[in-house]
Amino acid sequence: MNVPPPEFELRAYLLGPAAGTAQKAGLWTVERDMLDRANGTRGTFTGVVRFVPDDDGGLAFREEGTMRWPSFTGPAFREYLLRPAGRPDALDVFFPDGRPFHRMSFTPQANLDNHWCDPDTYRVAYTFNGPDRFSYSWDVTGPRKDLLLTSHLVRGGAA
Numbered sequence: 001m002n003v004p005p006p007e008f009e010l011r012a013y014l015l016g017p018a019a020g021t022a023q024k025a026g027l028w029t030v031e032r033d034m035l036d037r038a039n040g041t042r043g044t045f046t047g048v049v050r051f052v053p054d055d056d057g058g059l060a061f062r063e064e065g066t067m068r069w070p071s072f073t074g075p076a077f078r079e080y081l082l083r084p085a086g087r088p089d090a091l092d093v094f095f096p097d098g099r100p101f102h103r104m105s106f107t108p109q110a111n112l113d114n115h116w117c118d119p120d121t122y123r124v125a126y127t128f129n130g131p132d133r134f135s136y137s138w139d140v141t142g143p144r145k146d147l148l149l150t151s152h153l154v155r156g157g158a159a
Helices: 010-015
Strands: 026-036 041-053 059-069 072-084 090-094 100-105 112-117 120-128 133-141 146-155
Touching (some): 010 059, 041 072
Antiparallel strands (some): 026 041, 072 090
C-alpha cells in the first residue's frame, strides 16, 4: 500500500491542487466493480464524484453515474457529508440526514473502518494510490448481503 506523506491533509487532497483558485470542487471519475458473492452476480458503476466545500470546513460528497446490474441498468447517485475528524488525515463520513457512517483515512493505522447496518456489517478499506488516484472496497457480509464493492477513483472528469 502507498502511504500519503506525513503532512497529508485529506480534505485538500480530495479538492485537488487547484482548490482555493477558480476550482470550487474536487472532481474525480469513479469505476466500481460489484460482486454478489451469494450468487455470482456481477455489475459495474461508472461516473463522477464531486467533493464540494461547505461552510463548516467539511465537504459535500456527490456521486452520480450509470449502474449496470443484471436486474437494473440506469442512472444512480448517492450523497454523503464529510466532516473534520480532529486530525488532518481523516474525515468522518455521515449520511445526508446526519447519521454517522464511518471514518475515511489513508493512513495505515486508520484506513479500515466498519458500519453496522442491521443485520449486515459493512467493512471499508481505503487505499492511497498516489496524488491523483485512490481506491476503496466495501466487504458487506451478513444474513441479507454478501457483497464486494471495489471503487477506483482518478482525479478529473467531465464537469
